[in-house]
Amino acid sequence: MSDLLLLDTGNLLFRQKYYGKKPDYRLSLQGKKIVEFYNAMGWTALSIGEFDLSFGIDYLKELESMADFPFLSANILGKEGGKPVFTPYTVVKLSGFDVGITSVIGREILTGEKQKQMGVYVDNEFDALKGIIKELKRKSDFIIVLCPTGLERAKEIAERFDEIDLILAGHRPVTNLYQPTKIGGTLISQIYSRGKYVGRLDVEINDSSRPYDLHLEGKGEITNFKYQKLTMRRQQLENVYKNFERKKKEGKNVDEGMKIVKDELDDIKKQIKKLEKENKKEHKNSVKASLISLGENIPDDPEVKKIDKKYKDKLINEKGKFQEDMLKKGKRRPTDLAHDPHYVGAKICGSCHQSIADFVKKTRHTSAFDTLREEKRQFEPECFSCHTTGYGKPGGFTNIYTAGELIGVQCEACHGPGNRHVLDTKVNMKKTPTANDCITCHDVENDDNFVYSVDLKTIKCPEEKR
Amino acid sequence: MNFAALRKDFVVVLTILLALFGVTYCAKVKKHETKFSIVYSNDVLGETEPCG
Numbered sequence: 001m002s003d004l005l006l007l008d009t010g011n012l013l014f015r016q017k018y019y020g021k022k023p024d025y026r027l028s029l030q031g032k033k034i035v036e037f038y039n040a041m042g043w044t045a046l047s048i049g050e051f052d053l054s055f056g057i058d059y060l061k062e063l064e065s066m067a068d069f070p071f072l073s074a075n076i077l078g079k080e081g082g083k084p085v086f087t088p089y090t091v092v093k094l095s096g097f098d099v100g101i102t103s104v105i106g107r108e109i110l111t112g113e114k115q116k117q118m119g120v121y122v123d124n125e126f127d128a129l130k131g132i133i134k135e136l137k138r139k140s141d142f143i144i145v146l147c148p149t150g151l152e153r154a155k156e157i158a159e160r161f162d163e164i165d166l167i168l169a170g171h172r173p174v175t176n177l178y179q180p181t182k183i184g185g186t187l188i189s190q191i192y193s194r195g196k197y198v199g200r201l202d203v204e205i206n207d208s209s210r211p212y213d214l215h216l217e218g219k220g221e222i223t224n225f226k227y228q229k230l231t232m233r234r235q236q237l238e239n240v241y242k243n244f245e246r247k248k249k250e251g252k253n254v255d256e257g258m259k260i261v262k263d264e265l266d267d268i269k270k271q272i273k274k275l276e277k278e279n280k281k282e283h284k285n286s287v288k289a290s291l292i293s294l295g296e297n298i299p300d301d302p303e304v305k306k307i308d309k310k311y312k313d314k315l316i317n318e319k320g321k322f323q324e325d326m327l328k329k330g331k332r333r334p335t336d337l338a339h340d341p342h343y344v345g346a347k348i349c350g351s352c353h354q355s356i357a358d359f360v361k362k363t364r365h366t367s368a369f370d371t372l373r374e375e376k377r378q379f380e381p382e383c384f385s386c387h388t389t390g391y392g393k394p395g396g397f398t399n400i401y402t403a404g405e406l407i408g409v410q411c412e413a414c415h416g417p418g419n420r421h422v423l424d425t426k427v428n429m430k431k432t433p434t435a436n437d438c439i440t441c442h443d444v445e446n447d448d449n450f451v452y453s454v455d456l457k458t459i460k461c462p463e464e465k466r
Numbered sequence: 467m468n469f470a471a472l473r474k475d476f477v478v479v480l481t482i483l484l485a486l487f488g489v490t491y492c493a494k495v496k497k498h499e500t501k502f503s504i505v506y507s508n509d510v511l512g513e514t515e516p517c518g
Contacts, residue, residue: 003502008510016512049509097500144504170508193509201504208499292505 003094006041007101009170009190010049010148013063013383023055026315026379031055031063039068040303045090047103047146048073049170050110056118057085072103072146075128077121085120089132091140097205100133103333104157105173106149107287120161125149126160133161141208144168151190159181166201185211187287193447200290207284215283221373227275230268237265247279312376319379323400341417344396345405348422349412356461357411363459364441365409386441389413414459432460 013031024030038046048071052060061353064071070087078085091100104125114121129145136143143163147154148170158167162184180189180201191199205212244258292298335341346366350357360366368387372378381400388394388403389410395417397403412418414433421427430437436450442450 003500005502005504007504007506009506011509011511012507051481051511094500094502097502141500161490166504168504168506168508172509189506191506191508195507198505198507201506203500203502203504205500227488359510 003097005044005092005099005101005144006038007044007047007144007146007168009146009168010047010103010105011051011170011193012038012046012049014051014054023059025318026056028059029311029315031059032066033065033307035067035244036307037304037313039066040301040307043067043069043102045070045072045094045101045146047148047170048076048086048105049148050105053110053118053120055118060217061085072101073105074102075104075107075123075125077123079119080121082121088128089136091136098140099142099144100136102129102136102147103146104128105147106147106153107169109149124158125153129157129161133163137163137312142166142203142205142212146170151188154188154190155183158186158188161270162186162211165214168199180216180287182216185213187214187216189289194446196294198292198294200292202288202290203285204287205285209381210341212285213283215286217286217288227272230272232274234265234268235262237268241265268394315379316376323378326401327403330401330404331403332406333399333402336395336397336402339395340419342419343390343393343406343412343417344419344422345389346408346410346412349403349410349418353411353464354364354426356464359413359462360459363460365413371406386446390417393417395419 013034014027024250046067046069048060053076060071068357070090072088072090073086074084074088076085077083089100089173092099092101105122107122107124110118110122133143142165144166145157145161145164146168147157149157150171151169154167154169160346166184167179167186167188169188180187182188187201189199189201191197204215241258241261244261246253247254248258250369253327346360364371369378372380372383372387377383384391384400388397388400388408389412391400391403391406392398397406414437415429415431418429421429438452438456439450441447442455
């Protein structure tokens with residue numbers, strides 16, 4: 001395998017802005033756990049994004065001291081200017097080829113007030129990069145800039161510094177630019193967030209005279225209409241063929257149709273290949289880009305899994321009993337119960353709708369909080385809104401220890417808060433949740449197999465037996 | 467005919483030609499070829515709005 005660089009464009013450690021607060025036990029473990037993960041993976045460098053700064057510089061410096069890789073930022077300086085707080089750049093020596101890597105955070109992303117709160121000063125990206133790029137040009141053969149600045153600022157940086165060979169952009173909004181775009185001689189890429197994908201770039205340099213003029217392999221430079229028409233038709237036929245294959249497996253006789261489609265497909269592929277050959281130019285330096293899905297196709301790394309277990313066990317040992325006790329004892333807050341409407345809990349629903357309550361108990365919704373326990377993730381508030389009922393909602397609860405009877409996904413998660421119906425049964429509740437209601441939790445990020453029309457049938461309440 | 471002077475001129479010209487050839491050749495020689503891969507992630511935990 002060729003030399004490998006593992007890079008991150010920021011916002012790796014935390015997912016919310018906790019500015020000004022001290023990390024609680026869980027979050028302080030989270031940062032350390034992630035650094036250990038990345039040590040185990042042999043990470044090359046990490047860019048500092050705005051969320052990473054959540055708990056201030058001291059905590060981040062503590063994490064940096066644990067890391068085997070540099071935390072990069074050229075423009076996060078000490079209070080009132082001065083030297084960079086983190087590593088401004090690094091030069092990685094590959095086999096006879098040196099790669100210089102730096103990072104800049106978007107100045108506008110952190111307000112002056114936030115900077116003051118964190119005891120830092122964020123320099124202008126362009127000013128910070130001027131000196132660094134000059135130095136990297138001298139010390140390295142290839143320059144990469146990690147830009148948790150947003151894509152538009154990344155493009156401006158590319159326009160200003162054509163010495164940069166590659167920019168990896170971060171920060172919102174996230175676009176799927178895993179096939180890099182080119183600005184001058186600089187390639188820019190950004191990929192999906194939330195850990196569902198990583199991007200991969202395979203770089204081949206055969207002529208090392210600068211600029212490299214990297215050719216992006218696979219991306220058609222052919223723009224003529226005939227080529228586009230052919231590739232669209234190919235896509236259509238491939239989909240039809242897949243459908244036929246599925247029907248054949250079901251025992252249907254589709255041989256004739258399959259042959260017709262296959263013959264046309266083969267012919268179109270030949271025409272496309274011919275056009276591509278005619279248009280192929282010789283490129284000495286190239287980049288091949290791909291997107292790797294981090295699904296079940298990638299097995300868990302045993303060492304990383306071991307580290308994850310160690311931290312989860314630590315959290316359970318420290319806080320587990322406390323949480324279980326509080327969940328048993330915890331009572332709803334009077335202010336939540338005073339809100340109109342408010343959630344009443346499945347027990348109250350079941351006092352009138354017994355047959356339905358019995359059915360619901362057998363569905364997976366009821367044990368939604370148990371699945372968090374099984375994964376040892378019952379301490380993560382980001383999960384509560386979909387594994388409990390009414391979390392973060394008016395009339396629900398905001399602290400897991402005041403959830404009371406609202407643990408698990410219950411009737412009111414689908415039908416809405418029920419106090420008004422309890423007081424007056426003539427007040428109707430929402431009978432059937434819509435697709436939009438369901439995909440609040442069963443979204444692509446968390447349940448990409450969810451199909452509303454199919455999955456609703458598994459939890460749809462039966463007609464009531466009275 | 468002064469063969470000594472002629473020989474001297476010939477050596478000088480030859481030296482210059484060889485030097486020019488050497489410079490041209492070295493300029494064309496590739497410093498290095500290389501292949502490497504970059505795997506990168508972005509915004510891994512993803513942003514959530516604080517609840518409540």
